[in-house]
Amino acid sequence: MPAAADATPLALVCGGGSFPMAVADSALRDGRPVVLFAIRGFADPDSVQRYDHEWIHLGAVEKLISLLRRRGCHDIVIVGNVLRPHWWQIRLDLMTIRLLPRILAAMRGGDDHMLSRLAEFVEEQGFALMGAHEVAPDLLVPAGVLGSVQPRPADLEDARIGLDVVRTLGPFDVGQGVVVARRHVQAVEAAEGTDWMLERCALLRQRGRVKLPDRAGVLVKAPKPGQDRRVDLPSIGRLTVEMAAKAGLAGIAVEPGGVMAVGMAEMVREADRLGLFIYGIAE
């Protein structure tokens, strides 16, 4: 990153959830000014107003670019959920409409494809698309055991199998999450997301479809191999720990440096309280 760009305010294009604010706080702790470009209808107004910010509409690319230029931004990070937009939340300006064929073409062929096209476009406009992990590296889950609960040998084996599954599924642009229990793959995450998969694992046990002792099995999360890490690194948090506990799992294992955690200290406290380990898989 050139020193000149580093001095410019960081642009955080900000959807829903608490993740954008965690990234902003981390960058501010590093002494870098931050401007939130908060997407109306998604970003939380109460949180947004605590930061230097601009409101934007989803789909208003031209407006966003002119605001980015006016604020002297160079580095852009896109964070937070933009799930299920309603039509009235989308405002297409002229530039967006001109871009529609490219946007539609990018939407074919999986998330990774779309994200690389987005990065290309941002660069054409003279900006740089960065990953949350680059501006807020303290949000990445490190290698090793995080809390006071240690994974047992059977857990380490489950973690290893889970990591293999995620990596094997990489070419299909799917499966940042998988649950392995006693060497059996219990669930593979696709479009439903991690929370829903963990709910399913809890039900599989309740309904007796999967018979396991309590605290057996590991949730494994890792980025897809070759994934553009600038957008959408997998993440875990306190809720993930709670849902993993409800699913009867022994802990959570992640690819170190490849998975983010919002509220890491709080998450680890909760894991300790519930008796789950959190482990950055040592290779």
Place this chain on the structure above:
Amino acid sequence: MPAAADATPLALVCGGGSFPMAVADSALRDGRPVVLFAIRGFADPDSVQRYDHEWIHLGAVEKLISLLRRRGCHDIVIVGNVLRPHWWQIRLDLMTIRLLPRILAAMRGGDDHMLSRLAEFVEEQGFALMGAHEVAPDLLVPAGVLGSVQPRPADLEDARIGLDVVRTLGPFDVGQGVVVARRHVQAVEAAEGTDWMLERCALLRQRGRVKLPDRAGVLVKAPKPGQDRRVDLPSIGRLTVEMAAKAGLAGIAVEPGGVMAVGMAEMVREADRLGLFIYGIAE
């Protein structure tokens, strides 16, 4: 198969569902006598009594073997669900108790491993474990389009991707089913089973988490590569078609010769009525 064995009555060890009866009917149509060894609490008594049969308890291996010998059986097929047995449904006889260490060892390491150990044991006792597909080949879904609805090029592409995913996951002993829609993997089946996965796909659309036009996406089923096909070939039926329709899919694609269908004609009629294709993927 030696001619001598072929003349002996076929032993169908029979759990729940209608699948065992479909296999019995198919063998009988071929002129082969059949004896059902119906597992108490699982096999349906009304259906069982229409056939020459013996009742057995789950877990009573010694008793089963003596019955098999008394009936002059040589070839054994095991079919039907034995899901979630209650303790009072299990009767361990002396032979089973002696076998317990082997059974427990076989239960580690995935379904495939367990099935090969089972086949080994059956052969040691002088019997042969056969697959339902060997004694009832007319239950296998053939290559090509089965009903009157044709898959479109986009569906064929989804089917191909789905088959790749199933084959890639083979080494992990998981995923006989997968849903692919417009080149995106929507869901991967693990311990939850096909029906549950299809319910999830329906919910993913209802909740707007996946946005697709109606009748887009394909359920793909195929045996795991290297799977011992003598037990537990994947299957589809009328219910699968109905659930695929509710999930908004365009059709069902299977590995021809690798997936069984109970009530094939009825299933195809239902698929035609609902506008879904059923397709044995041509390689």
